[in-house]
Amino acid sequence: MTHAETILKRVRDFMGSRIILTAARLDIFTRLENQPDSADSISRQLGADPRALTRLMDAMVAMELLDKKKGTYHNTAQGAVLGADHPETVLPMVLHMAEVWNSWSHLTEVVKIGEKPDLVGMTEKGPETLKAFIGAMHVAGRKLASEIAADLDLKPYRKLLDIGGASGTYTIAFLKQAPRMSAVLFDLPKVLPMAKQRLAMEKITDRVELFGGDYNSDEMPGGCDLALLSAVIHQNSTEQNRSLYSRICRALEPGGALLIRDHIMDEERTRPPGGAIFAINMLVNTRGGDTYTFSEVRTDLKKAGFSEAEMIRTGVDMDCVVRAVKPLS
Numbered sequence: 001m002t003h004a005e006t007i008l009k010r011v012r013d014f015m016g017s018r019i020i021l022t023a024a025r026l027d028i029f030t031r032l033e034n035q036p037d038s039a040d041s042i043s044r045q046l047g048a049d050p051r052a053l054t055r056l057m058d059a060m061v062a063m064e065l066l067d068k069k070k071g072t073y074h075n076t077a078q079g080a081v082l083g084a085d086h087p088e089t090v091l092p093m094v095l096h097m098a099e100v101w102n103s104w105s106h107l108t109e110v111v112k113i114g115e116k117p118d119l120v121g122m123t124e125k126g127p128e129t130l131k132a133f134i135g136a137m138h139v140a141g142r143k144l145a146s147e148i149a150a151d152l153d154l155k156p157y158r159k160l161l162d163i164g165g166a167s168g169t170y171t172i173a174f175l176k177q178a179p180r181m182s183a184v185l186f187d188l189p190k191v192l193p194m195a196k197q198r199l200a201m202e203k204i205t206d207r208v209e210l211f212g213g214d215y216n217s218d219e220m221p222g223g224c225d226l227a228l229l230s231a232v233i234h235q236n237s238t239e240q241n242r243s244l245y246s247r248i249c250r251a252l253e254p255g256g257a258l259l260i261r262d263h264i265m266d267e268e269r270t271r272p273p274g275g276a277i278f279a280i281n282m283l284v285n286t287r288g289g290d291t292y293t294f295s296e297v298r299t300d301l302k303k304a305g306f307s308e309a310e311m312i313r314t315g316v317d318m319d320c321v322v323r324a325v326k327p328l329s
Contacts, residue, residue: 019059020082021098024091028057029075029082032066036074092135096122099129103284110284119287123188134194137166137231144319145173145230148261151313152321154178154226157257161224163215163248164232166191167198168208170261174228175204184209184221216240220251227252230261231318234278237288238300245304252326258306263291264320272316297322 001009023029026046031037039054046053057073060066065079075083081090099122106116122133149170154177162171165185175181185195189212199205211221216236220227227248233241248258263275270276275291282289298309306324313321 016063017097018101019056019063020065020094021101023056023060023065024082024094025098026053027084028060029065029079029091030084032073032075033080033083033085036072038071039073090139092132093139095132096136099125099132100281100285104281107280107284115287116284119285122285123191127190130190131194134166134191138169138198140318141169141230145170146176148313148319148321149173149177152177152259154181157181157226159183159224159226161186161220161227161248161251163187163220163227163229163244165195165228165230168195168202169198170228170230171195171208172199172202172204175207181226182207182209184211184224186211186213186215186220188212188214215244218247220247222251223253224251225253225256227256227258228261229258233260233262233297234282234291234318235286235289237290238292238296240288241292242300242303245301245306249305249326254326254328256326258301258324258326260297260322260324261318262320262322263318264297264311264314264322265291265293267293267295269293274317278318294322298324 026048028042031042031045039057040050042048043050043053057066058068060079061068061073064076065082066073067076080086081088082094083089084091103116110116123130154174157178158181160171160174160181160183162168162174162183162185165171165187168185171183171185175183185192185208187195192210192212195210196205199208215232229244229248232244236244245258252258263272263278265271265275269279269291279291282291294311301309301324305326307327309322309324311320312323313319
């Protein structure tokens with residue numbers, strides 16, 4: 001493939017993405033989970049144009065997400081994970097990406113003026129967007145959380161403060177890895193019912209306290225000797241992170257540790273590549289979010305009162321972990 005062909009392929013890739021995002025928004029894969037159906041039948045259920053929906057579904061057959069026999073469609077093994085009830089469903093992440101698509105369409109404007117003028121945060125867009133966002137965080141973290149928890153030595157710690165803990169993906173992984181540990185999950189009050197539901201499914205509600213608040217303005221609950229910021233700092237500006245680190249430091253027990261799980265960039269800010277691209281995602285979806293280098297994180301932690309900042313896990317995606325310690329005195 002020539003350089004020109006490679007570039008054009010990259011440019012055209014958005015077409016396949018848009019087909020999947022639209023199908024997910026219409027919930028076609030969930031409709032086909034247990035009952036194969038025709039495009040005409042589904043179009044009547046959706047109130048959609050039959051011809052247009054048929055073309056969409058035929059394209060998904062070409063993409064090997066659906067099979068078609070005599071006008072009847074059903075999910076392939078690959079397409080099945082886009083159904084809501086599949087045990088490994090990725091539908092919440094895809095619905096979140098459909099929302100992100102709208103922000104990315106303004107990238108040229110954002111690069112010219114610095115931010116999207118009418119930006120509304122993901123947690124402020126309404127209950128369906130919030131549900132998709134929190135669900136997407138679980139999809140992204142359900143496997144990685146267990147891997148990270150297994151990599152860490154959690155034996156010295158008795159109580160975790162999971163800040164911005166969403167539906168509890170990391171709280172669950174940490175408590176499974178450390179049976180004697182308890183936790184406080186801190187997030188917006190409107191997120192906590194989703195956390196309560198998932199914690200109940202895992203049968204660990206007796207080990208977790210739910211605490212409502214805004215991590216960018218409120219003081220943190222005390223009594224914990226381990227704090228976790230998982231996929232949080234990239235949503236914030238440098239100033240917001242410095243304030244957040246200071247409040248965490250005040251709340252932690254002396255000698256307690258803070259873990260930061262996120263993209264951690266090299267000094268040129270180009271590696272890992274996923275972090276460089278994710279910085280653009282923050283550019284179009286937040287007012288000050290970014291991906292940060294280790295030296296930036298270490299400097300801000302030191303200013304907030306932490307010491308001994310070190311990178312304890314490196315990675316190629318949002319799987320790096322930085323640890324810092326609150327001094328004993």
